[in-house]
Amino acid sequence: MKSAWDDLDHLKQHLERALDDLYQCYRPAFLRWLQAEYPNLDHHDRLDIFQDTVIVVWNNVRSERLSELRSTLWTYVCGIGKLLAMSKRRKQGRVSYVEDMTEYLKGMDSFSELEFMTRDELDLIWKYIDQLDEPYCSVLTLTFKYDLSSAEIAELMNAASAAVVRVQRNRGMNQLRQLVKTQQI
Amino acid sequence: MKNRAEQLIDLYFFRKLSPEEEHELKSMLETDMTLAQDFTLQLQLSQQAAAAGRFHPLKQRLQQLEQQLPPENPHQPNRLPVAGIAATALLLILLLGLAYWYFSTPPVPAPPPPPAPANQLAPPPQPPAPAQEQASPTPAPAPQVPKAPVPALDVDTVMQRYFRHFPNKVTVAVAGVEDSIPGAIQAAFRDYDNRNYRAAASKLGSIVQFYPTQSVYQFYYGVALIGDKQYQKAIAPLRSVSRQEGEYRAPALYYLALAYAGTQQYGLSRKTLNAYLNDEYGITYRKNAEQLLVELPR
Numbered sequence: 491m492k493s494a495w496d497d498l499d500h501l502k503q504h505l506e507r508a509l510d511d512l513y514q515c516y517r518p519a520f521l522r523w524l525q526a527e528y529p530n531l532d533h534h535d536r537l538d539i540f541q542d543t544v545i546v547v548w549n550n551v552r553s554e555r556l557s558e559l560r561s562t563l564w565t566y567v568c569g570i571g572k573l574l575a576m577s578k579r580r581k582q583g584r585v586s587y588v589e590d591m592t593e594y595l596k597g598m599d600s601f602s603e604l605e606f607m608t609r610d611e612l613d614l615i616w617k618y619i620d621q622l623d624e625p626y627c628s629v630l631t632l633t634f635k636y637d638l639s640s641a642e643i644a645e646l647m648n649a650a651s652a653a654v655v656r657v658q659r660n661r662g663m664n665q666l667r668q669l670v671k672t673q674q675i
Numbered sequence: 676m677k678n679r680a681e682q683l684i685d686l687y688f689f690r691k692l693s694p695e696e697e698h699e700l701k702s703m704l705e706t707d708m709t710l711a712q713d714f715t716l717q718l719q720l721s722q723q724a725a726a727a728g729r730f731h732p733l734k735q736r737l738q739q740l741e742q743q744l745p746p747e748n749p750h751q752p753n754r755l756p757v758a759g760i761a762a763t764a765l766l767l768i769l770l771l772g773l774a775y776w777y778f779s780t781p782p783v784p785a786p787p788p789p790p791a792p793a794n795q796l797a798p799p800p801q802p803p804a805p806a807q808e809q810a811s812p813t814p815a816p817a818p819q820v821p822k823a824p825v826p827a828l829d830v831d832t833v834m835q836r837y838f839r840h841f842p843n844k845v846t847v848a849v850a851g852v853e854d855s856i857p858g859a860i861q862a863a864f865r866d867y868d869n870r871n872y873r874a875a876a877s878k879l880g881s882i883v884q885f886y887p888t889q890s891v892y893q894f895y896y897g898v899a900l901i902g903d904k905q906y907q908k909a910i911a912p913l914r915s916v917s918r919q920e921g922e923y924r925a926p927a928l929y930y931l932a933l934a935y936a937g938t939q940q941y942g943l944s945r946k947t948l949n950a951y952l953n954d955e956y957g958i959t960y961r962k963n964a965e966q967l968l969v970e971l972p973r
Contacts, residue, residue, distance in 0.1 A: 509733065510740055519955050526922035526956055529844065541737045542728070568958045592718050595704070595711065603708065604715050612723040620730040627731070634717065635724040639689035656681055663713070
């Protein structure tokens with residue numbers, strides 16, 4: 491699927507309206523493709539993945555991490571969408587895995603001092619994550635929302651390496667801790 | 676030490692921790708309270724990820740945009756009108772071409788051609804000869820130019836490079852769903868998952884007869900046949916799936932192209948690969964298809 495946005499210079503020049511245009515241009519075909527490839531994902535998940543995909547692409551262009559396309563933009567968009575969809579499905583299958591570790595932590599005597607957040611507090615923390623600067627917001631979102639490894643995030647965000655992503659995640663977590671401390675959650 | 680902990684946490688979220696590494700992580704957590712608190716927060720954020728993006732400015736903007744779009748049925752999305760128009764235009768051009776060919780060719784009495792086998796495609800019509808040659812009562816015999824032999828591909832190498840195990844989406848382990856699937860289908864897909872394509876093809880062949888309208892079984896039957904190097908046999912089920920609307924249509928085109936390549940029908944293989952590349956769902960094997968197109972003999 492070719493479009494005027496395949497020209498990255500054109501995209502950068504019209505970055506503001508590109509977000510909405512990309513969304514409307516690719517939405518029908520992307521959702522149909524996702525439905526065909528991942529029938530187990532519901533419509534809400536597919537839409538969520540598409541929105542996250544557009545945001546990742548847009549951020550990559552804006553930050554100039556994406557400076558050259560080896561294919562059409564549509565293929566690039568689908569590549570990112572595929573990784574997110576696979577991760578989403580993978581995450582759905584490992585709910586008990588995370589719960590097991592949480593239960594393990596709760597059950598250990600030495601962990602009696604650990605603080606577990608309430609649902610409302612976690613909602614608030616997600617609000618802070620959403621307000622972090624880039625790339626920290628994206629790195630933390632991709633890490634915890636999709637359980638992506640550093641290497642996968644590096645691939646998705648055109649970062650230099652997994653180690654770079656790990657550093658960004660640490661910085662993001664530090665910023666988050668600062669926010670939590672100042673807000674006294 | 677800190678880097679090691681980060682690596683282990685990274686592996687944990689990616690579910691790649693070995694039992695030894697899990698033990699190592701737990702030991703670190705027990706001795707480092709700060710790390711344990713941090714990890715607890717990460718675990719909880721992962722569990723509560725549904726809230727992610729709710730306050731993200733770009734996400735909010737896209738959600739607003741989403742609400743302005745006309746409503747659609749998510750289960751039966753409309754096809755792009757552009758695709759319909761393009762298909763109609765293509766059909767019209769084909770019809771015009773056929774009409775032109777029909778009226779510009781003078782009727783030449785010829786013996787009726789032998790009936791083609793039902794499963795074989797008719798050869799493409801030959802372009803009309805130049806008028807001067809047709810007018811000549813005794814046309815000079817055309818010089819016999821020996822055709823260069825088409826080099827055959829090494830089928831095994833091609834399949835090794837381009838055949839991919841298509842993931843099983845039928846008996847995927849979802850709690851409560853697997854029980855409702857008949858045992859014969861589960862057994863067939865167990866063989867399929869284990870790459871035992873011969874056994875899978877044999878069982879799927881019976882399933883296809885039971886469920887002749889279910890293209891999904893035809894598709895996996897075709898893939899299993901290719902996995903078992905029964906390329907000629909794989910053509911019919913895959914061709915059938917590739918002509919039906921559905922989620923397996925595009926991948927069926929790719930595997931059909933492999934089956935054609937396996938039977939040295941390179942022209943049809945190329946045509947089918949092009950159809951796959953032009954298909955809006957033709958994404959998963961795009962690179963492979965492009966590469967194979969280059970390698971197929973002309």
